[in-house]
Amino acid sequence: MPFHTDDGDRLAELGLAQRPADAPSFELTAAIVYLDPETGRSYRVPARGEASAAPTDLASVPTPLWGLIASYGRQSAPAVLHDARSRAAAALGDRRAALEQRREDDRVFHTALREQGVPRLRARLMWAWVSVDREREFGGVPGWLVLGQSVVGALVLLGTAIAAFSHPLWLVAWPLVGLAALVRGRLAPLVATLTFSLALLGPLVVVQLAALVPFRLVEAAVELVTGGRPGDVWRPTVRLSARGGEDQG
Numbered sequence: 001m002p003f004h005t006d007d008g009d010r011l012a013e014l015g016l017a018q019r020p021a022d023a024p025s026f027e028l029t030a031a032i033v034y035l036d037p038e039t040g041r042s043y044r045v046p047a048r049g050e051a052s053a054a055p056t057d058l059a060s061v062p063t064p065l066w067g068l069i070a071s072y073g074r075q076s077a078p079a080v081l082h083d084a085r086s087r088a089a090a091a092l093g094d095r096r097a098a099l100e101q102r103r104e105d106d107r108v109f110h111t112a113l114r115e116q117g118v119p120r121l122r123a124r125l126m127w128a129w130v131s132v133d134r135e136r137e138f139g140g141v142p143g144w145l146v147l148g149q150s151v152v153g154a155l156v157l158l159g160t161a162i163a164a165f166s167h168p169l170w171l172v173a174w175p176l177v178g179l180a181a182l183v184r185g186r187l188a189p190l191v192a193t194l195t196f197s198l199a200l201l202g203p204l205v206v207v208q209l210a211a212l213v214p215f216r217l218v219e220a221a222v223e224l225v226t227g228g229r230p231g232d233v234w235r236p237t238v239r240l241s242a243r244g245g246e247d248q249g
Contacts, residue, residue, distance in 0.1 A: 002115045003077050006031050006044075014077050017048065024071065025055040034081050036108050037115070043108070045084045056083040059126065063234075064212050065205065069122060078112035082130065085109075089138075099138035106131045125201075128193040135187070146184065150191055153177045154198030161199075 003011040015029035027048040034043045046053040059071045059079040071079075085105040089098040110127035114120070132150070135143035160173040181191040220230035 002035055002037065002112060004033050004035070006033065011077065014080070015047075016076075019055060024057050026058060027055050028053065028080065032077060032080065034077075034108070034112060036111060038107075038111060043081060043085065045081055054084070054087055056080050058083075060130075064209055067208055067212075068201075068204065069126070074116045074118050075113055075122075075126065078109055078116055078118075081112060082106075082109040086130075095138050095140070099134065102134040102138060103131075106134060124193055125197055128190060128197065131190050132194055135190075146187055146191055147194075149180070149184070150194035150198060153180065153191070153195035154202060157195065157199035158202065 005011060011032055014032065016026040017029050019025040019027065028045060029047055031047045031050070032045050034045075035041075036043065056079070057071070059069070059075050060083075061069050061071045082105065085108070086102065089101040089105060092098045092101065106127060109130060110123055113123035113126060118126070132143075132147050135146045137143070139146070156173055156177055160170040163170040177195060178192060181188045181195065184191045216233050219233040222228070223230045223233060
């Protein structure tokens, strides 16, 4: 029983109140508790009205990629938990301490995803992208190098896969790219996951954007001609500015 209520009952539903005026944000209507099966530690996410409560955007999947991985679903409860833990890590005020806490929190996120029935590949990809964001935010230059190596490695994989049509010897680069991830030590699984997922799924993302961008441009043109607000089409909702009025992100 990984997710449960404050009363100890199995979590039968995730109570969320949408905040349509504040981008794709939600608030918990009832607190949830997660019991990590690996450590036995409990994590509680407070509901709205409590002092430490904060809104969540569920799984932080970029809008153009919602067709590949949704921002909600079986991953919703783990995503709400991860958002709360990420805020707690950022509030530490110490980059090294925040990095170590986030590494553990990201591991808990992956465990919770699997316990919720999220498929292995999807759970691994979601873990990888929150993890590289953690390294980028708190890891300094080495964190950025993790991202850079993954991108370069993915480009090498794609390039050599194309070149292999002329000569299969080019495919020798694939195991070499995998071995190069080992120089990252404890981060080697992260680099390997990012590198190979970018290479394999990158073309699918390009196809997704190739269909989405023209549609958004048509939407923007219609808004422009009819006196609407073209900027609205690039966000799922509007958000409130600090001045209290509507603003477009």
